[in-house]
Amino acid sequence: MHVAVFRWKAAVPLLAFGALGAAAWLLFAERIARRAIETVGTAVIGAKVEIRALALSLGHGSVAVRGLTVASPFRPLVNLLQADELVADLDLLPLLEKKVVIDRLAAKGLKFATPRATDGRTRRQAGGLMDQVEHWGAQLRIPALQLAHGTIGVGRLDPAQLYTPRAASALRARADSELLAWGAALRQLDVAATADSAKRMIERLRGARLVDLTLLGDARRTLDQVKTTRARLDALHQSVAAGIATLQAGVAELDDARRRDYTFARGLLKVPSLEAPDIGAALFGGAAIERFQRALYWAQLTRRYMPPGLLPRAAPGPKRVRRAGTTVRFPRERAYPAFLLRSGEFSFQLARAGGEPGVYAARLSGLTSDPALYGHPTTAEASAPGVRAAALIDHVRTTPRDTAGASLAGVGLPALTLPALPIRLEPGPGTVTLGFAYYGDSLRASWGVKSDQVRWVRDTTTGSELAELAWRVVSGVSRLEVAASLAGTLERPRLAVSSNLDRALSERIRAVAGEEIAAAERRLRVQVDSLVEKEAAAARAQVAAVAGDIPQQLGVQQAQLEQAQRALEQRLKELTRLPGVRLP
Amino acid sequence: MIFLKLLQSLVETLHSEGTPGQVAAGIALGSVLGLTPLLNLHNALAFALIVVLNVSFGGAMLGWALFVPVGFLLDPAFDWIGHKLLLESPALTPLWTTFYNTPVIALTNFNNTVVLGSLACWLVLGIPLFLVSRWGVARYRATVAERVKRWRLYQLITASKLYDVYRLFRPER
Numbered sequence: 001m002h003v004a005v006f007r008w009k010a011a012v013p014l015l016a017f018g019a020l021g022a023a024a025w026l027l028f029a030e031r032i033a034r035r036a037i038e039t040v041g042t043a044v045i046g047a048k049v050e051i052r053a054l055a056l057s058l059g060h061g062s063v064a065v066r067g068l069t070v071a072s073p074f075r076p077l078v079n080l081l082q083a084d085e086l087v088a089d090l091d092l093l094p095l096l097e098k099k100v101v102i103d104r105l106a107a108k109g110l111k112f113a114t115p116r117a118t119d120g121r122t123r124r125q126a127g128g129l130m131d132q133v134e135h136w137g138a139q140l141r142i143p144a145l146q147l148a149h150g151t152i153g154v155g156r157l158d159p160a161q162l163y164t165p166r167a168a169s170a171l172r173a174r175a176d177s178e179l180l181a182w183g184a185a186l187r188q189l190d191v192a193a194t195a196d197s198a199k200r201m202i203e204r205l206r207g208a209r210l211v212d213l214t215l216l217g218d219a220r221r222t223l224d225q226v227k228t229t230r231a232r233l234d235a236l237h238q239s240v241a242a243g244i245a246t247l248q249a250g251v252a253e254l255d256d257a258r259r260r261d262y263t264f265a266r267g268l269l270k271v272p273s274l275e276a277p278d279i280g281a282a283l284f285g286g287a288a289i290e291r292f293q294r295a296l297y298w299a300q301l302t303r304r305y306m307p308p309g310l311l312p313r314a315a316p317g318p319k320r321v322r323r324a325g326t327t328v329r330f331p332r333e334r335a336y337p338a339f340l341l342r343s344g345e346f347s348f349q350l351a352r353a354g355g356e357p358g359v360y361a362a363r364l365s366g367l368t369s370d371p372a373l374y375g376h377p378t379t380a381e382a383s384a385p386g387v388r389a390a391a392l393i394d395h396v397r398t399t400p401r402d403t404a405g406a407s408l409a410g411v412g413l414p415a416l417t418l419p420a421l422p423i424r425l426e427p428g429p430g431t432v433t434l435g436f437a438y439y440g441d442s443l444r445a446s447w448g449v450k451s452d453q454v455r456w457v458r459d460t461t462t463g464s465e466l467a468e469l470a471w472r473v474v475s476g477v478s479r480l481e482v483a484a485s486l487a488g489t490l491e492r493p494r495l496a497v498s499s500n501l502d503r504a505l506s507e508r509i510r511a512v513a514g515e516e517i518a519a520a521e522r523r524l525r526v527q528v529d530s531l532v533e534k535e536a537a538a539a540r541a542q543v544a545a546v547a548g549d550i551p552q553q554l555g556v557q558q559a560q561l562e563q564a565q566r567a568l569e570q571r572l573k574e575l576t577r578l579p580g581v582r583l584p
Numbered sequence: 585m586i587f588l589k590l591l592q593s594l595v596e597t598l599h600s601e602g603t604p605g606q607v608a609a610g611i612a613l614g615s616v617l618g619l620t621p622l623l624n625l626h627n628a629l630a631f632a633l634i635v636v637l638n639v640s641f642g643g644a645m646l647g648w649a650l651f652v653p654v655g656f657l658l659d660p661a662f663d664w665i666g667h668k669l670l671l672e673s674p675a676l677t678p679l680w681t682t683f684y685n686t687p688v689i690a691l692t693n694f695n696n697t698v699v700l701g702s703l704a705c706w707l708v709l710g711i712p713l714f715l716v717s718r719w720g721v722a723r724y725r726a727t728v729a730e731r732v733k734r735w736r737l738y739q740l741i742t743a744s745k746l747y748d749v750y751r752l753f754r755p756e757r
Binding site: 014 | 628667677681682690691696697
């Protein structure tokens with residue numbers, strides 16, 4: 001029976017179905033594109049990206065986005081930016097390769113740090129980028145003096161973190177082990193048996209004559225055995241003496257360990273040393289770290305989404321009912337990157353001190369997901385009266401180099417809350433600078449604030465003596481200069497912060513807080529003693545017992561052998577006193 | 585309504601619609617819709633083939649319905665296979681690189697581990713599935729079908745007017 005291969009009568013319904021699909025796509029393309037941009041943007045930024053309207057004109061190769069809002073990934077009710085309109089000229093051919101190449105992007109009405117009604121941050125992934133950056137920042141944190149309450153904060157003293165119990169436990173184990181080893185060595189020598197053998201030989205020699213050559217030979221062998229045992233006993237004695245000296249050194253080390261525990265416990269006091277630079281770090285370190293963390297977050301984000309090289313790149317697949325899987329990109333030389341923005345022009349607004357917001361312009365070029373393919377670094381710059389900002393993201397070569405710098409003069413600076421003080425600083429109009437250089441693993445950054453019209457606002461009228469003191473010091477200051485710098489590597493960053501308030505505050509706080517800090521230290525030492533003394537005392541007692549018992553046993557046995565040797569030699573001398581007679 | 589139509593199609597497919605080979609080909613082609621994530625370009629092609637080729641449409645729907653749960657169940661295995669193929673087979677990297685940078689092919693999502701893993705499994709299992717289905721349909725028709733035709737439920741289903749809608753996609757003998 002012949003069966004036709006094609007079902008021609010279904011061709012028309014199929015074409016109709018295809019046309020229906022195409023019409024549906026045209027109808028929903030803008031919605032799909034809007035959702036796609038929102039989803040991808042949200043995943044990349046780590047905060048909600050929302051678009052009010054999107055107009056797609058594939059015929060003209062352009063996309064217009066209206067009402068773009070990008071929430072801040074750092075602050076809950078603040079937008080990172082808002083844009084009235086963005087118009088992108090698309091290169092159409094790369095779309096067939098599922099790649100987006102934008103020749104030119106023009107953005108109008110950009111505004112930064114605008115308020116929003118809801119928290120725009122996405123759910124944070126454990127161990128994600130934000131976690132990593134926060135963990136990085138935590139190692140730079142400066143403990144703050146608890147000025148607000150007039151008390152010195154003490155962290156939790158965990159016995160497991162103290163050195164002395166561990167050292168004492170190890171010392172006890174070592175003493176036990178030595179005791180067992182020496183006991184075994186003594187038993188192996190069997191001194192009592194040797195001494196008894198010597199005594200029995202002396203008894204046998206009492207009735208002996210010079211001609212009893214066999215007996216005399218036995219006596220000489222017994223004497224040799226006694227001498228050998230004595231020599232071994234002496235060697236053991238020396239070894240024991242050395243071992244006991246080591247154990248006693250261990251006891252001395254317990255004191256060192258306790259001193260280290262005191263130092264460790266002191267570190268739990270939330271007290272910076274009252275040197276002027278540390279005061280600066282305690283007051284403004286938090287604000288500086290926050291800025292550096294944000295800069296690092298963006299730098300790490302560019303490294304994640306704009307990696308150097310041409311190796312295949314895996315990323316989580318799209319969310320769907322089925323498993324998302326992993327989507328892999330395979331960049332190739334002389335091919336389009338997955339994303340490229342050739343050039344962008346932005347006009348944005350910034351608040352100016354005491355007037356209408358200023359309108360500024362910025363340029364961006366070469367923003368791409370595959371810098372090695374594009375072959376040029378990404379650059380961004382903004383320049384206007386009082387504003388200079390530039391960034392260079394160079395991931396073209398193996399070692400990424402990210403630099404950014406900005407200086408804003410005459411702009412309204414945001415308020416700063418001083419940690420542990422009921423005082424808020426409103427810098428007013430001033431100059432803020434930020435520099436950031438991240439080469440490979442090496443970091444250098446700086447942050448500075450200058451203002452001549454500082455206002456200090458007290459959050460509460462009551463406070464401790466220390467808070468009162470701090471208020472008296474700072475409230476008379478109208479000029480502020482803060483400079484923070486960061487250096488080192490990502491794993492080992494070093495932070496230095498200074499301000500013009502440091503010296504004045506340092507001297508006054510030192511005078512008032514010194515006694516309180518000393519008292520807190522004394523309390524901590526008592527706490528450390530109570531936690532470590534039991535273990536340390538047990539270790540000391542055990543070492544003392546070992547140092548007393550073993551040498552005493554050795555002394556007794558050495559005396560026994562010495563006495564037996566002397567008696568045996570005396571008896572042999574008496575027997576062999578005749579002149580001209582030599583023992584065989 | 586849709587469920588009834590599917591049921592009618594299934595009943596008709598198993599009893600008289602097309603040869604066992606046409607039904608089996610429909611099942612094999614339909615199974616790709618169920619095994620692989622649905623919204624992908626290769627599934628549009630598979631659907632077009634189901635419609636245009638003289639295979640059993642009901643068989644394809646049956647294959648789709650049967651293999652949707654199988655697809656969900658096997659997703660971890662597909663992910664693993666796709667991972668092996670895309671990331672752990674250096675010999676294939678030039679091929680994937682070419683595909684990734686070729687217009688239209690790049691739109692198929694072949695570079696997703698689940699899509700590629702499931703598609704690869706279907707390519708391997710498609711022909712065995714066709715052979716097993718053909719044998720199964722032939723056996724069914726020779727042994728059970730006549731008894732089923734006497735069931736009241738069968739008569740109720742086939743009596744529905746909606747059955748006529750499927751006439752359009754019946755295989756031509």
